Amino acid sequence: MPRGIKRIGATGMPFPFSREALAGARCAALCFGFGSSRTTSTTAVAKALPPPHLRDLSRPKNPNLATIVYTMLSSSPFHFRFHSHSHSHSHSPFPYPSPPSPVIANLPSLPRVPPYGGGGGCRPLQPPLVSYIPSLGALVPFPEKKPCCVLPADAAASIESRQGAWRGEHEEDEEDALPSGLRREWLPRHVAVIMDGNSRWAKARSLPTSAGHEAGYKALREMLRLSCAWGIRVLTVFAFSSENWLRPKAEVDFLMMLFERILRENIGNFLRESIRVRIIGDSSKLPFALQKLAKEVEEMSRNNSRIELVVAVSYSGRGDIAQACQKISQKVKHGLLEPEEITESLIAQELETTSIEFPCPDLLIRTSGEARLSNFLLWQSAYSELFFTKTYWPDFGEADYVEALFSFQKRQRRFGQRIT
């Protein structure tokens, strides 16, 4: 159910400048020469450092400046976390210190954490990067040191629902897995993304369009990982619209092959991470092999419950509404319903998203600077917070995601009579 949110901060104080602070933090990163999401300097820094759980913090092995700075910050009472992006684009700026919060104990090494959190979705996860500067209000008071304990996102066996959110037994430790300033109870349950800008990203780098789509896939993988880690329940992505069939045939064929490859490559991950996959859209236009594979993946993952990944392929928001009207008319034809009894809730029940746990997105993100829905979830987005960013989709990383989530939490949202 739609719910209102209040302005919040790490200490309950308002966050007037959090989004702008994040943008300013990026400027600060540039000033300090740590690069932006569009340069490789951040990747170079990250690659120079081994993953935190494999490092001996008391004895840095590479005595270069980056390692010295890292060691200094890691051994401080502040909670500095770093994440290696050696296998994908590094979209995040240099990590910034988080506000005083549960700190890492001065251990010689952190426990080894498998890259995808192990199997069954019940293993510890590598904490995501903390990469923004919170407001000054988060500084006071300084908390006491306590050991860091990274718990899996679904460690909360007993779930209490309160205003649509859930709290686990280890709430404080689970909040530790979130970037500071984000509160789990105020996170959106359903995030929808229009992944725009792959072609322009590639063109800006004099690369073929296929390279842009490949980079976009990596960005999607990262966003899925973060969504899993932060407890987002549903992630819907607009991969291919019904209008995209008009694009050059070579590009369309490449995209269909890419979708097929992505599904095949990640079947194991979906099962390991308990990700339920759904494909929405007019599948009749897809190649037969892709249709078959999509159905198999949906069937294999149907019992997974950690997060739902909804992929809109050959999807049209208007087409979704039209097919809902069509399904209702079939019920009318068979005498199950009278035409006068058709209401908007009946139509909502027949939409392609109806079987999703939370069918309506709380937050809808569109990248690449365009500010329109482009026929995506037209019905379902009535109360969605719209977040438009100029970043191209391949460059959309953790910092951008945090910014979007902050924007969601910051706005005072009301939904007419359903004010909570």
Added chain:
Amino acid sequence: MQRVQSSKILRFTLGFFWCLLHLPVSIVHLGSYLIKQLLYYMISSGLLQKYQNLQLDKLRYLAIVVESEEAKNTTKIKQLLSWLSSIGVKYVTLYDMEGVLKKSVETDLKSSENPSVADGNAVASVHQERMTVELLSFSDGKGAVAKAASFLCLQYLEGDSVGYNKMEPVFTETDVTNALKAVGHGGPDPDLLLVYGPARCHLGFPAWRIRYTEIVHMGSLRSMKYGAVVKAIYDFSKKHQNYENMPQFVYEHF
């Protein structure tokens, strides 16, 4: 003891540097806010020539979504309409969820000089000077689609009763569009939608009509500025000009 003290000193030092880093960030934000306000003032004063002659070729239909609480401020609504009229916008759709605008604005517009009212349907159109104002509420959105579905079902059943072995009903997007027009909810798709309210969402504006609508959040209605409206329309006109020479099928691309 020495270790504890050095730890405290290190903590204080890092905290100091953290504050030092955050201060310029806040200053940058404040500066950008002030620059924006200055820009709006300059636009309102007519100091910037490029905002004076807006190209409205691409802006045929403009929609305004107002949060229902703020929609009760009829003075601001009328001021906004007068601004849009002076800019030269020809068709404005006003929407709020609870129908506050339908009750308050429609009465005022009807009582103005030379009114031309086209009502009798769920949507009331009132002509004000040279601008058409369409007033909508939540019932004109999802409720209208339900009516259109009902209309399509009745149409199908009438056809079914005549023939036999009828095929299953197949409704296309065109069928739904025609059905919406038939039930009196066939308004135009707005090119630009300005949202006034605390939340950046369209609050249930008729979903069928915002397929390719540019959505801009303008903030609170209380703090609305003429310069901000002009800038939004100017930015929209510039944005669409960039795609003018591109083939239609590339207009929407990922």
